[in-house]
Amino acid sequence: MVSSKVLLEGASGKRFLLLGNEAIARGVLEAGVGVVTTYPGTPASEIADSISAVAPDAGLYMEYSTNEIVAIETAAGAAMCGVRALASMKHVGLNVAADAFITLAYVGVRGGFTIITADDPYCYSSQNEQDNRYYALLANVPCLEPSNPQEAKEMVSYSMNISEKLELPCLFRTTTRVSHTRGPVVFGPLKQPKLKGNFVKDVKRFVMVPAHARIQHKALLEKMERAKKISEESLYNKIVRNGSGMGVISSGAAYNYAVEAIDFLDVDASVLKLGMTFPFPEQKIVKFMEKHDQIVIVEELEPYLEMQVRAIAKNYVPHVKIHGKTITKYFPRFGELSTRLVVEALAKIAGKALPVAIKEIDEKYTQVSESVPPRPPVLCPGCPHRASFYVIKTVTKNRAIYSTDIGCYALGIQPPLRIGDTLVCMGASIGTACGISKVIEEDVVAVVGDSTFFHAAIPGLINAVYNNHKVTLVVLDNLTTAMTGHQPHPGTGKTGMKTRARKILIEDVARACNVKYVKVVDPFKIKEAMKTLKEGLKTRGPSVIIFRQPCALLVSSEKRRKGEKIVPVKISEKCTNCRVCIEAFGCPALYVENDRVMVNEALCTGCMVCAAICPYDAIEAGGSLDE
Amino acid sequence: MSNCNVVLAGVGGQGILLAANVLGSAAAKEGFNVRVSEIHGMAQRGGAVVCHMRIGDRVHAPTTMEGEADVIVGLEPVEALRNIKFASSQTWVLLNIEAIIPSTVSLGTAAYPSLQTIMKMIRLFAGKIVTIDAADLARKAGSVIAQNTVMLGALVATKKLPMRLETIKNAIRELVPPKYVKMNLEALELGYGVLRNSDEKRRDELDK
């Protein structure tokens, strides 16, 4: 929410309060990066969104690529030509990009190349909580882990320098609590981005046929030997606290909880903070361990540091006791850490009494928590997805199998609509539907969003056509990537540089994939949409029906910008209190008070879908809005 | 200075992130070390939202530990209760009395407790509750959407923050779209005022 101007115009030496992701964006501007690519995803989105807001003025190129592998490849192309490049994505995005990522380590770069992976411990907004530090290990590339916004900003230049020195991509790993924490950030000077490079041909290096790959694999291992030295000497791997008791090793967001827990319990501890966690600074770790009888490793998710520390200890300091997630199991291997979890673990290890207050609070909280009604996230008032789901559910009489996909529409699983029987990863709706349809008799409806369609559903659709799977693909086209903050995609006609582009229409793509039944409907026109869906379900072979209606948030903000009034619905005396609008449709703008259906006029967008489905015509346009 | 921990709890769409950002910016302007935690994406969309704002030289973690909040700002009654673990007998809870009914309650799978019950349960944890009709005050300032700023005003009036009122006003001027600045400044004053007045009048009602 910081005005994007600050990122570009904030003076060197001044302090600003920035989100971790905004700090990274400033870091990009201070590192002279020429090309930034992304596919959006929480918690990474604001990195590229902030860059997009300033890119034309900053003189760098930015794009929302079709998906993560394309993002990495595009950025890598620029880096091969000597231009500094950065690709940012959420953790699962790196799975999509993994094929390119791993071989790119063999190929290497000429300009600095940083790949940002934003991991999401506790799955705040993700389908898993994988620990992407293992990707650095797998691919053999350096890994950097900032723990706060200031460090996050500085490490961009640092990683670009390492990348250029080694001619290797660097993996830059943040987590939700680094990306989405605001903290003070002192700006450094901007660096003019270099946008033009040159491609110096070198077939042995850039063309990974087997004969070249064998050689490049060895070259990669040699580069990583040099990287080890960098890690040993890195200022980001440092002892930040000297005590005489236990030794604590930590990195990233976990470090913050570790130092606060140490303060809280007042334990005597040394702390080794790691910012470069691959290659591991082996000798530094050995030296640190030699000074302590007990080592505690505080990290989130997998025992990534712990396994490496244990391996080192075995060779050099076998007598040292190591505590972490394995063997003594002081820390969980899932979810995110907190100061409290670290306090509890350290208290046990140090033989200190746990502060009683925490236990008391827990006990009291168990009593009250039952009285707190759950408040899950829901589809917004006026969301076109709700209307689409209503259509799907009514037409299929709730008897089909619904494979859903990733986006706002995943919230369709909530009552009362409950559409969504499988959800795996982007694009899996159509792929899993192919298999399901092969082996069951019921109708199979695959549901996918527009951004997800372009990102990952096209090969699945081609598969459905070519292998003749009887699947109906419903594309919920709200003309934006809504879930992650309304970024452009190839169907929107907009670009990351704020220029116009020619839209690619989903119906054209579907027809080009040889789908015979392709229709576009408006989910707000319930009857027509139902008729079309019925027809689509009857066709033999796959059908594609595009439910097109812009995201309600975009429509409302456009109206507000233009000064147009949003006219909410009102409930007339015809209402029989049957509650179909609430119990079958479930718009949050409708609620029950004193046993009557009421309209929350501040929430209602006037989409009129509830009016269309009301069996008694009791909902009409034109509620007052006196706010 | 000892740490100052504020927990803001409410519902996606109530402007919690903006409120926390205003506080954080004001703290940064006065040179304090500050952390503001945010949660985006799936966790918003009308769902429960909680934001921590922490100030102090020894602050590293983005979130407050159980029992360590100085103030819990509940923009919605049940959301204050959901986050009551952060309170101790030293904690003030500022409670907006305007309820937002969750979908689970509309659909009859859960019940919404009465305000009395909520307050009774909050008292099991927190030393002090101040109830605020933020919707009413926000309307007086110009629009119900300014409830977040009303609550900020009340927060400033607790004197638990190390920043000055004027700095917070400046942060509002910077972070709120220009056409809403005046309304928000007014909302801030109204929220500030309610606490100063009620403090005297309703002492026995407020104290445990």
Ligand SMILES: Cc1ncc(C[n+]2csc(CCOP(=O)(O)OP(=O)(O)O)c2C)c(N)n1
């Ligand atoms: C591989 C991968 N990349 C990115 C994401 C993050 N992500 C979650 S939802 C979503 C947007 C989906 O947009 P769309 O399909 O248009 O649906 P909408 O949210 O607009 O309804 C994205 C990009 C992800 N989950 N997985």
